[in-house]
Each structure stands twice: as C-alpha cells, then as structure tokens.
Amino acid sequence: MNTKSKKEQHKVDLRQVIIEAAKKLFSEDGYQATSIRRIAKAIGYSPTTIYLYFKDKNDIFYALHQAGFIMLRNRFLPLAVVEDPFERLKALGKNYIDFAVQNPEYYAxxxxxxxxxxxxxxxxxxxxxxxxxxxxxxxxxxxxxCQGKGYFKDQAYEMVALQAWSSVHGLATLAITKHLLKIVDIKEMPVVPEQLLDAIFDVYVSFLEGKK
Structure with a gap:
C-alpha cells in the first residue's frame, strides 16, 4: 500500500472510530451529553481533529443515521427473493422490529x-x-x-405503505422505550414478556390478512 493509500485508509478508519465512539456515548448518556469534546477525549484526539472529519455533532449523528439505514437495507435485501409478496411484507415487518430491538441506538x-x-x-x-x-x-x-394478488383493493399503495410502516414503527418504538412492558404489567395482561412482540405482531398480521 503506497503512502497516499495509507493516508486515505487512516482517514476512513479514524472517521469510523469517531462514529463508534459517538454511538457508545449516545447509548450511555444521551444526545445532549455527547459533545464533540467528550467524543475526542474518548478516542484520544483533540476536538480539532474531529472537526477535520465532521462539520458538527449533527454531522456525526447523520453519519450514524446513514450507517443504520445501510444495516437495515442489508436485512431487507435478502427478502427480495421471497416470491409471495404478502409473506415478504410480513417478513419486512418482523425484520424491522427485530432491527429496532437489537439496535436501539441506531434506531433512535x-x-x-x-x-x-x-x-x-x-x-x-x-x-x-x-x-x-x-x-x-x-x-x-x-x-x-400484494395488490396484484388481491390485497388492499382500491387503496393507494403509498397510503398502505405508510400505514404498514406506521404500525411496525409504533410497535418497535413502544418496545425499545419499554412502554409495552409497562402497560402489560400495569394491566396484568396474560402475556409472557418474551413472547409479547410476537403476539402483537401476529395481531397486526391478522389485520393485514383481513384486507384481502
């Protein structure tokens, strides 16, 4: 690797180190407490170095935002081979929720x-x-x-997509913020906590199936 290539690789590596440090601080202390100065201290560099790679803190969080979407897309792309579009739709929803639960910092x-x-x-x-x-x-x-298979008749596909996204987004958000478990506990619902998301998702799927 020549000198120029080494410098470019170092730049890429350090940028990733900054992003990972920001993610760790954010997950532990929240957005407001995650300052440029704290990120710099965490990686052993000066704040000036951070500004060589990012305009400001929002720039760093936008990079986290982009990285999260790459991860989500990589989970979705293999589903393109699922021939039955309704089964693919269900798989998309389940993958979306699993992604949120497994990667709450990125999801936020x-x-x-x-x-x-x-x-x-x-x-x-x-x-x-x-x-x-x-x-x-x-x-x-x-x-x-799905509409070609008889689902969601006489409905604008854009609106159906928004509704589907809103439903799984709401479920995912309630799950990662612990609201779901709290209401189940308060209401003493007969649901095993580990099975809660699957049980609610099954209700959502039943709703979709009724749209044919």
Missing amino acids: VMFLMSEPFQYLENHCVDQDWPEGERVFEFLEGTIQE
Whole structure:
C-alpha cells in the first residue's frame, strides 16, 4: 500500500472510530451529553481533529443515521427473493422490529431524533432523504405486488405503505422505550414478556390478512 493509500485508509478508519465512539456515548448518556469534546477525549484526539472529519455533532449523528439505514437495507435485501409478496411484507415487518430491538441506538438516530434531519436541511443542497427513500420504495414495491394478488383493493399503495410502516414503527418504538412492558404489567395482561412482540405482531398480521 503506497503512502497516499495509507493516508486515505487512516482517514476512513479514524472517521469510523469517531462514529463508534459517538454511538457508545449516545447509548450511555444521551444526545445532549455527547459533545464533540467528550467524543475526542474518548478516542484520544483533540476536538480539532474531529472537526477535520465532521462539520458538527449533527454531522456525526447523520453519519450514524446513514450507517443504520445501510444495516437495515442489508436485512431487507435478502427478502427480495421471497416470491409471495404478502409473506415478504410480513417478513419486512418482523425484520424491522427485530432491527429496532437489537439496535436501539441506531434506531433512535434513524427514526426518533430530529438532529440528523437538521444536518440534512442545513448542509445538503437537495435536502432529499435517500436512506429512507430506498427502504420505503422497497416496501412500496412489495405493497404493489400484494395488490396484484388481491390485497388492499382500491387503496393507494403509498397510503398502505405508510400505514404498514406506521404500525411496525409504533410497535418497535413502544418496545425499545419499554412502554409495552409497562402497560402489560400495569394491566396484568396474560402475556409472557418474551413472547409479547410476537403476539402483537401476529395481531397486526391478522389485520393485514383481513384486507384481502
């Protein structure tokens, strides 16, 4: 590897180190406490070094946002081979929820925080949301194929996709913020905590099946 290649690789590596340090601090102490100074201290560099790679803290969190969407898309892409679109739709929903539960820090940055969008609006010329758009288009395509099989008749596929996303997003958000377990406990519902998400998801699937 020549000197230029080594420098480029070091730049890529250090950028990733900064992102990982920010994710760790965010998961432990929250967004407000995750300052540029604290990130720099965590990796053993000066704050000035951080600014060589990122414009501000929102830029770092936008990078986390992008990384999360890459992870989510990588979970979705293998589902493209599922021939039955309705089965694929169910698998998309289950994968989405599993991703949220397994990666709560990424999920929060992707869907629960406004800061990445502030960076998008302030620093990106076209202000598009390519990460979310790619994932949503995959869902839209699946809905359209479901309509070809008789599901969701006389309904705009975009609206059906939004409804499906909203449903699993709500379930995922309630799960990672512990609201689901709290209400089940208060109401003394006869549900085993480890089976709670699957039980609610099955109800959601039953609702979808009734739309044929």
